[in-house]
Amino acid sequence: MNRARVLATTIISQLVLLLLASGGVAAAEEELWEAAGEPDRMVTAADTAVSPDDERQVESLEQKGGSLGYNFVVRDGFGGRALEYGFLHSSRSGGLFYRHLEKDTNLELEGFFLNEHDYHGDLLLDYRGDYRLHLRTESLFHNLDRELLFTDEFNVGTSLYTPRQLDSSADYGVSFVQESADFRYRLHNYPLHVNLGYWRHLKEGTIQQRFADTSFAGTPNTLYATARGVDRQTQEGRLGVDAHLGPLDVIYDFRVRTFKDSIPTPVANFVARPETAGGPQQHNEDPDSRFISHTVKLHSSLSGGLVGSGSYSIEERENLSRLSDTRGIRHATVHLQNAAGDLVYTPSKEYTAALKYRRQELDNGSRGPLTSLHFVNLEQPRPPVDSTKDLVSATFSYRPSGQLSLVGEYRAEFLKRDHVSEFPSQTSWLLPESSDTRMGSLALYYRPLKGLRMNANYSYTATDHPSYGSSFEKRHEGRFLTSYTLSNRWGATANVLVRRESNDEIQRFLVDFPPDPLDPLIHTAYPLISRDRRSENANLGAWFAPCARLTLGANYAYLQSRVDQPVLFTSFVPGSEAASQFFSRSHVYGMNASYALDEKLDLSLMLQQVRSSSAFAPQSTVFGVDGDTAGIRELSSQQSVISLLSARGEYRFTRVLSSSLEYSVRDYNEENAASSLYNGTVHMILAGVAASW
Secondary structure: OHHHHHHHHHHHHHHHHHHHHHHHHHHHHHHHHHOOOOOOOOOOHHHHOOOOOHHHOOOOEEEEEEEEEEEEEEEEEOOOOOOOEOOOOOEEEEEEEEEEEOOOEEEEEEEEEEEOOEEEEEEEEEEOOOEEEEEEEEEEEEEOOOOOOOOOOEEEOOEEEEEEEOOOOOOOEEEEEEEEEEEEEEOOOOOEEEEEEEEEEEEEEEEEEEEEEOOOOOOOEEEEEEEEEEEEEEEEEEEEEEEEEOOEEEEEEEEEEEEEEOOOOOEEEEOOEOOEOOEEEEOOOOOEEEEEEEEEEEEEOOOOOEEEEEEEEEEEEEEEOOOOOEEOOOOOEEEEEEEEEEEEEEEEOOEEEEEEEEEEEEEOOOOOOOEEOOEOOOOOOOOOOEEEEEEEEEEEEEEEEOOEEEEEEEEEEEEEEEOEEOOOOOOOEEOOOEEEEEEEEEEEEEOOOOOEEEEEEEEEEEEOOOOOOOOOOEEEEEEEEEEEEEOOOEEEEEEEEEEEEEEEEEEEEEEEOOOOOOOOOEEEEEEEEEEEEEEEEEEEEEEEEEEOOEEEEEEEEEEEEEEEEEEEOOOOOOOOEEEEEEEEEEEEEEEEEEEEOOOOEEEEEEEEEEEEEEEEEEOOOEEOOOEEOOOHHHHHOEEEEEEEEEEEEEEEOOOOEEEEEEEEEEEEEEOOHHHHHHOEEEEEEEEEEEEEO
């Protein structure tokens, strides 16, 4: 009874207002339907004569409408993975749109509100092309997991590790809000535009913060999990000017972007140790920052056979850390310079050649010493990596006929770094000084029959010095895509992607502790290991319209990735290497149907299921006194099933008034007991009424 009263007060009253607003239009429309039609008047030559004022007479167009409804949400269990992006609470909903188009003025307004964390709105205003204003806002809610720490204390040698789970009742999730405003002014009959823009990204909610107070050489050692509020805002302002100066177009763009965390940095009490002082200490800061850039672009006329363009930008990123117990971080800057040049030549409709060049220079500048109140002997961090990257690409396309096109591309990237070395050091980073990557690809586009399209692509990439252990030395990639449509009666698509990556020169080092704790660590090179990664993705889809009112569709997707690589389970004990494999596999099944019973009733149904599995599977290996790989596969294994059913119906009472009812159920089921706490089901019913005229 109480639920019925709430429904009546929150929905029915608003639906009645919408019905009354649209009732007059609907009644007038019914009268027009019932009135006897007059015979069409014969068109004469005078009616088709062109008047001198016809050019200025443009018929205006006006459309408007809105909707009101309620979104019922019922969840069983966790619900955050069943509906990862969505607010798990019932709410009122509604939308509106308004369009007014004239010769000199265009106004478009559109928006929809599902709940306080899920909505969007858009406003576009244009006056004769001289003034153009675009406003947009949108929001989305993301449900997050609550990770569980280990439950029992354990010892590693003489060190005791203790968990502290301080978020037993927390419900995690964040909302993402984006807002933008863009204004363009054209100096009427002159080829000059002034562009102003503003963009804001807001992130609010609660996340889980995990951190540790450990020394790895004594007791106590504590791992924490606690709730942390989120209130982060990024704002950007833009000013741009572009002008057409004879054979060249000139563009200037200026941007300022700031990031601010409105919640104070977390503080926790840490244990005093020989190398650190105890007491309250800030940790896990998200530092404020500022970004400034200037960009100048030039390009020739886009209609000629030879088109050239170039750009140059200079950027500065500044760290605005608010740490009070650490000095030397605030106002640290990073300078970037980017240059680009393009040249495109089209001698005829059959041939096109393009040459592109890109260059980026990253300079971290000189930085002062780092000091902290909590370290007895603070070791200075390594200087950041400075780098220079050059990219050159050449593309050639040949189109012998309207049905066949061939495109070949060669790309070379040259990367150089400073403050790096081939051996671990306290003053440099373990990265190659230079890394050259070359890629060649060939693509074919073919339309042998009407309605049939085919696309095939193969590329090969090689790198002489891969940067990281997960980077590839050689990569082969092949793609094939085809689609066919026959007279709007049926169609099918197929897409296949196969990728192979390998790296036979992965370097690892073992670490030995020196006799004196103040001396640097001792590193010993480990024999090179290899890594192979394979991935296969395939997608098949088909649709069929047996009659004019019915459309059926089905699709299937298969995604697989596998990595084979020896893993060092510890860098301190020789012989801890174990051949390992990580794999992930997904099957996606889908079916959908839509049926128009008559001109007033539309029905639709959609079914989807995703079956995924993954695991990290090292070979059984025993190393050291207490080390082995037993049980790792079982702990990391996941077998999940995600199911979705959605049914929708829409009934149009008149051309003005309609109603809709949509039901959906989403279910997440994890078969591994260790992850079963995320299992849950979410039911949603969205009922509403809409009017447009």
